[in-house]
Amino acid sequence: MILVMKEHTDKAQIENLITWLKTQGVETHLSEGKFQTILGLVGDTSKVDADLLEGLDIVESVKRIQEPFKNANRKFHPDDTVIDIGGNKIGGGNFQVIAGPCSVESEEQICTIAMEVKKAGATMLRGGAFKPRTSPYAFQGLRDEGLKLLLKAKEYSGLPIVTEIMDASHLPLFEDVDVIQVGARNMQNFELLKELGHIRKPILLKRGLANTIQELLMSAEYIMAGGNEQVILCERGIRTFETYTRNTLDISAVPIIKELSHLPIIIDPSHSTGMARMVRPMSLAAAAAGADGLIIEVHNDPQHALCDGPQSITPAAFADLMQDLNSILDVVKKK
Ligand code: PEP
Numbered sequence: 240m241i242l243v244m245k246e247h248t249d250k251a252q253i254e255n256l257i258t259w260l261k262t263q264g265v266e267t268h269l270s271e272g273k274f275q276t277i278l279g280l281v282g283d284t285s286k287v288d289a290d291l292l293e294g295l296d297i298v299e300s301v302k303r304i305q306e307p308f309k310n311a312n313r314k315f316h317p318d319d320t321v322i323d324i325g326g327n328k329i330g331g332g333n334f335q336v337i338a339g340p341c342s343v344e345s346e347e348q349i350c351t352i353a354m355e356v357k358k359a360g361a362t363m364l365r366g367g368a369f370k371p372r373t374s375p376y377a378f379q380g381l382r383d384e385g386l387k388l389l390l391k392a393k394e395y396s397g398l399p400i401v402t403e404i405m406d407a408s409h410l411p412l413f414e415d416v417d418v419i420q421v422g423a424r425n426m427q428n429f430e431l432l433k434e435l436g437h438i439r440k441p442i443l444l445k446r447g448l449a450n451t452i453q454e455l456l457m458s459a460e461y462i463m464a465g466g467n468e469q470v471i472l473c474e475r476g477i478r479t480f481e482t483y484t485r486n487t488l489d490i491s492a493v494p495i496i497k498e499l500s501h502l503p504i505i506i507d508p509s510h511s512t513g514m515a516r517m518v519r520p521m522s523l524a525a526a527a528a529g530a531d532g533l534i535i536e537v538h539n540d541p542q543h544a545l546c547d548g549p550q551s552i553t554p555a556a557f558a559d560l561m562q563d564l565n566s567i568l569d570v571v572k573k574k
């Protein structure tokens with residue numbers, strides 16, 4: 240981090256700042272030029288509050304050289320993180336496909352879809368029990384009952400399960416869930432993230448609707464700072480001025496995150512487009528861009544789905560997609 244000091248700043252004030260920065264665990268390097276005095280901060284500056292420094296009377300401007308995230312940063316962890324979910328590895332060249340309905344609706348529905356997606360090659364089952372809906376009058380999910388049905392489908396199909404948590408107080412219900420999803424709307428629910436940092440279970444962290452890549456990585460940092468290093472990132476589309484699709488899929492987030500972080504990154508082609516017919520091309524694009532996996536909404540009767548029917552593909556379309564996906568994965572050399 241570099242601080243440009245204001246002109247004519249008193250030397251004693253700079254010395255005071257240097258002393259205070261030392262107490263924060265960072266070393267400094269002072270460079271006094273003819274016109275400008277620059278203070279370089281050396282060491283781990285992830286805990287230094289750049290806004291606070293910028294607000295000081297003697298500071299003209301602050302420039303971060305290093306990213307404010309540490310645990311999620313590839314610079315401190317050059318190798319890809321590989322997460323094992325019931326024998327399915329994700330990251331480090333391993334690709335996984337999570338598929339299933341937006342919401343768990345009935346035992347028959349979730350068990351049927353589980354078997355269909357498994358047959359087509361999915362390695363994990365998704366299904367929402369607690370649903371974050373824009374309208375309080377829309378279907379809110381089957382809640383505890385939905386989780387029980389999902390666990391039945393896990394037992395029936397043998398597939399590990401992925402489902403969303405909306406409140407930390409529900410954690411005891413998630414004991415047998417394999418991957419806990421933090422949805423887009425909760426990406427910056429920092430108290431929830433802190434709680435998830437204390438458990439030892441993989442977390443699927445979705446990017447918020449209006450959040451930057453750095454904010455997504457800072458949210459991952461919240462979980463990792465608590466000691467839970469099993470974080471899978473998910474790009475699920477962001478809000479832009481484009482209205483044709485439900486959201487805009489930021490495919491460039493994949494190679495960017497690969498550069499910045501060692502964490503696995505997957506794509507959600509369903510929520511990012513909102514259209515079933517866009518799921519196939521976007522899934523193939525995600526694989527080609529180097530993603531570590533996909534999370535796809537699949538429903539056996541999309542027209543009557545209680546949630547997100549228009550973006551859900553049928554098991555037949557999913558099976559078709561899986562074949563083409565494997566051809567792309569062969570080219571990008573993912574397993
Ligand atoms: C979901 O996965 O069903 C969901 C609600 O996703 P998101 O948080 O990305 O909207």
Ligand code: MN
Nearest residue numbers: 341536546547
């Ligand atoms: Mn959904």
